[in-house]
Amino acid sequence: MKFILSTHNVTLTDAIEQHVLERLEKLDHIDRWLLDARVTLEKDHIAHSPEKQFKCGIRIGIRGNDLYAEDRCADLYAAIDATIKKLEGQIRRKHSKTKARTHKVAARAKETRRVV
Secondary structure, three states, rough: EEEEEEEOOOOOOOOHHHHHHHHHHHHHOOOOOEEEEEEEEEEOOOOOOHHOOEEEEEEOOOOOOOOEEEEOOHHHHHHHHHHHHHHHHHHHHHHHHHHHHHHHHHHHHHHHHHHO
């Protein structure tokens, strides 16, 4: 999976980069067909509420429409984890819809064989 990490008003450390890579490996384990991940980490200097200073946005490129999620938290690591959790749900939902569609077609074919 191709990985692009960009920051805005955040100093990128090795620890932050490793944390993002570990979480993205979790997504890659769920769905191996992920093409690329674009991660944006931002810090809002004049946030209206101090508990939501950091923002993490992740766009996952897959076949079909891309998946996107973002979250704001006071802690950067918590924002990354919350965003990954949202994307994990989106991937699971997409996978479930695909599985349901194939099962529906197979069940319909089985029904036609049984009737005839």
